[in-house]
Amino acid sequence: MAKGARDWGGASAGNRWAEFPAECVRRKGWPSLVAGHGNPPSLPHVTPQSMLARVRFLAAALAPLVLTPLLFLPVLRSGSPPAPLARAVLPQESLSPGHCTWYCHNHGCPHHPVLPSALSGDDGLFGWTVEALHSGGDALSPRTPGVGYGAVNLAVFCAAWPAGMYALWLVALQQRRRIRGLRARRRAGAA
Amino acid sequence: MFRLGFAVYAACVDFMLHAASLFGMTYRDANALLFFVVWPAVTLGLLLVVVWQAFVLRRLR
Numbered sequence: 001m002a003k004g005a006r007d008w009g010g011a012s013a014g015n016r017w018a019e020f021p022a023e024c025v026r027r028k029g030w031p032s033l034v035a036g037h038g039n040p041p042s043l044p045h046v047t048p049q050s051m052l053a054r055v056r057f058l059a060a061a062l063a064p065l066v067l068t069p070l071l072f073l074p075v076l077r078s079g080s081p082p083a084p085l086a087r088a089v090l091p092q093e094s095l096s097p098g099h100c101t102w103y104c105h106n107h108g109c110p111h112h113p114v115l116p117s118a119l120s121g122d123d124g125l126f127g128w129t130v131e132a133l134h135s136g137g138d139a140l141s142p143r144t145p146g147v148g149y150g151a152v153n154l155a156v157f158c159a160a161w162p163a164g165m166y167a168l169w170l171v172a173l174q175q176r177r178r179i180r181g182l183r184a185r186r187r188a189g190a191a
Numbered sequence: 192m193f194r195l196g197f198a199v200y201a202a203c204v205d206f207m208l209h210a211a212s213l214f215g216m217t218y219r220d221a222n223a224l225l226f227f228v229v230w231p232a233v234t235l236g237l238l239l240v241v242v243w244q245a246f247v248l249r250r251l252r
Contacts, residue, residue, distance in 0.1 A: 075209050076202060083205035086198040100211050100218035105204050111217040120223035129226070147193070150200045157226060158199060165230070168237035175244035182251040 053177075060173055064166055 076083050093101040100109060113120040120126045133156070137148025211221035 072202075072206055075213065076206050078213060079209045083202070083209065085202065087201035087205075088194065088197070090201070100208055102204070102208070104218040105208070109217050109219045111219075113217050113220050113223075115216075115220045115223050119227055120217070120219040124223075125227050126219055126223050151196065154196055154200055154203075158203060161230065161234075165234055165237060168234070168241055172237060172240050172244060175241065175248060179244060179247055179251065182248070186251070 057173060057177060061170060064169060 076085070090106065091102040092106070093103050095101065095103045095107075095110065100111060104111065116124075118124045133152050134145065134149050136152040137150070138145050139148070140151060141148030207221050207225070208218055210225075211218050214221065216224070
């Protein structure tokens, strides 16, 4: 028997299914079911419903990866003038009384916040988080604190946290599929 | 690598500035709302769903 092939119970009898996984890989397709050769006991039964369920699962798994840029880009291009997709230098914009500009990012926002100061104030969660990010940035890159701040910011809010949320999303989808499968099996067993 | 990181960071700040402008908020408000309200709520919601599903799976097995 070829390496990696499973014994379907008929290898000694010359059953062609004995080499089934290896044959699948070699042919890159489903081997024809020839009468008299016997079916392996654990072949997946592919129905239109199960195919649809797989497509739905894949679509749901990929949805956050597709929807995020679809939401991100229109917002990014919504201003006048629209923001460029890739900046090379930190923009130096002037203070605008009506709305926030890069001035608010570079020098601190002088506009009156809508949310309570416990969330968006300097002595609230916002100020505490910015301080923590600066401390992390200083520890990471003491000579260039601005670079360290940006790197820690990206690591936390663009990589680690979104990755954690996406992992939870995938686990939830996987468990949902398992629950549905177990319930369907139970129903079929009861019937 | 630095250029890419900077471009992503600047795009994220641009996104927050435009989102704040769209919703009539300040840059601070948009940051606070997204990172201290929406994301924690979504994370907690997903965590609760995963724990509940694990409980249901245990019962079904």
